[in-house]
């Protein structure tokens with residue numbers, strides 16, 4: 486029963502009682518006690534009723550420990566100014582790692598775009614040479630600039646060209662730098678907030694112990710793991726000390742675009758267009774146990790049907806322009822913008838440009854699936870809701 490389902494007189498009495506309870510609660514909270522009443526228990530709406538709205542908390546409900554992310558877009562034209570200022574103002578000895586962090590306005594604290602994902606945008610100018618370190622959070626680089634710069638992962642060197650995806654999984658030594666005249670800019674995607682919540686953050690900076698010398702040559706990842714449908718059945722070098730994450734550390738942006746464009750004449754998925762997932766070649770699972778990576782192509786004029794799932798998705802715009810509507814909020818995107826479609830909210834994409842659009846996305850769906858909470862739904866053309874596998 487809620488206070489609204491009784492007569493106006495009784496509602497007034499109840500309202501007075503609730504006020505008293507709230508006053509008492511305020512006093513109790515100062516002593517680390519929360520008084521639970523019949524009306525202030527959590528009232529989350531269930532996912533499985535098909536037409537349910539996103540979860541909400543009833544009036545006088547127990548507060549959530551963590552705010553939920555809201556739909557938001559970070560425009561390249563805006564945030565890139567800060568990067569160039571960083572590069573211009575900082576002397577070389579201070580520019581080993583320079584980045585800005587995208588923060589979701591839903592959170593009063595924490596440098597995060599969702600409760601699980603951090604996105605930093607980094608810039609490295611000529612001469613920058615960040616010494617190796619390793620840490621528990623899984624991380625990746627999505628390269629935004631056209632060229633220049635490099636990353637080493639467990640000693641393997643990777644170039645950094647626009648659209649490249651470079652993985653630095655949990656427990657791998659990695660180093661970054663740039664010896665090119667133009668600055669290199671990339672987006673770092675990390676599961677840092679999730680690891681932080683779980684009490685699992687550690688970082689090693691004893692780079693003298695980094696294994697960087699007897700490492701495989703450039704191109705090893707692609708040679709060893711990149712033959713689609715074929716896996717070496719002999720042991721390769723041991724790389725990193727983490728568990729259950731991919732050892733394929735590099736995808737070239739040009740190859741990603743080609744893979745998508747080769748499929749562009751097919752129907753694709755009605756909710757996602759031409760979409761492909763980056764997978765751990767050893768087992769077909771997501772790249773990290775905590776994060777799934779996908780790339781999708783939307784053809785000019787293509788408009789997807791509405792979709793939602795019980796996971797957060799952050800998008801990076803590699804090519805083209807369009808609009809993604811998330812829970813009624815229109816996010817107009819173009820090259821190198823980032824936007825977030827939070828868990829549970831309906832969303833649909835539209836390519837409003839004359840060229841193909843390519844989006845990369847980073848989602849916390851694997852961890853949600855692992856704990857048995859992953860659900861996905863889509864709408865048909867007629868507007869009815871259907872359950873989806875993914």
Ligand SMILES: [Fe+2]
Nearest residue numbers: 618620624659
């Ligand atoms: Fe790092």
